[in-house]
Amino acid sequence: MASAGGVTSAVVVGGSGRMGRLVREELAARGFAVSGSYDVDNVDELDEGAPAADLVVDFSAPAALPHVLAYARRTGAALVSGATGYAPEQLAELRALGxxxxxxxxxxxxxxxxxxxxxxxxVAEALGGWDVEIVETHHGRKVDAPSGTAKALLAAVDPAGSRPVVDGRSGIAGPRRPGEIGVHALRGGTVAGTHEVHFFGTDEEVCLTHRAASRQIFVAGAVAAAGRLLSRPVGFYDFDDLMFA
Known part of the structure; x- marks a missing residue:
């Protein structure tokens, strides 16, 4: 693992991917000292002997999580995680680290x-009786579906997780079930990320949409969150807590 001197150190994940490279560049531009990087294929370098850092920014993959958690526990490093595809028990482990x-x-x-x-x-609270469909679109190389953001939007619509969810319809699918939420993933091209939440009522529709023009918006937000996290006491924080509280 490469290292460099500095006041604040960061171990940055995704060294072989575009997101990791952009995060490293943004950290350096904001005055962080990037002490090393890793990816899934060499994350075991964190297990023993890796220098202690103040901060880990993790955009790798769920398979790296045990190594990242062990490193954070050993060094006391703050952790900014943006990896997606975690199982519920893995998210519980992240929260427990808090x-x-x-x-x-x-x-x-x-x-x-x-x-x-x-x-x-x-809007979901105001239009409680309306039908809801969530559509997310990403580049053709994205490996998980639906996106983590689509899942977060689903949770915003149905915090209790009690409504039936479908991820596609084909054949004689029958009429829409009461309360059903559709979540659909589109893949192709170089789309950085588009998310739409459709609310369908009688003779009218409300559609909330976010379009990402590049990954840089995620990079800037993660690094901004890192700066705020380092000023907070021990605990688990939602992104909204850090940026809007």
């Missing part, structure tokens, strides 16, 4: 998406 470390996790570090989640919750 008992000893400063931690934040978000499926999307865009301020616009954070505002979209808030707006979605407000």
């Amino acid at each position: 008992e000893t470390n400063r931690v934040t996790w978000s499926s999307n570090y865009s301020l616009g998406v954070a505002a979209l989640r808030r707006a979605t919750a407000m």
Whole structure:
């Protein structure tokens, strides 16, 4: 693992991917000292001997999580996690780390998406009897579906998780079930990310939409969250807590 001197250190994940490179560049531009990077194929370098850092920014993959958690516990590093595709028990592990470390996790570090989640919750409450469909679109190389952001929007519509969810319809699907929420994933091209929440009533529709023109918005949000996280006491923080509280 490469290292460099500096006052504040950061271990940045995703060294072989575009997101990791952009995060490293943004951290350096904002005065952080990037002490090293890793990805899924060499994350075991964190297990022993990796220098202690103040901060871990993790955009790798769920498979790296045990190593990232062990490193954070050993060093006391703050953790900004943006990896998606976590199982519920893995998200529970991230939250549990907040008992000893400063931690934040978000499926999307865009301020616009954070505002979209808030707006979605407000509209869902106001239009409680309307049909809801969530559509997300990403580039063809994205490996998980639906996106973490789509799942967050689903939670904004149905916080209790009690409504039936479908991820596609084909054949004789029958009439729409009462309360059903559709969540649909589109893949293709170089789309950075588009999320739409459709509310259908009688003779009218409300559609909330966010379009990402590039990954840079996620990078800027994650690094801004990192700066705020380092000033907070130990605990688990939602992105909204850090940026809007």
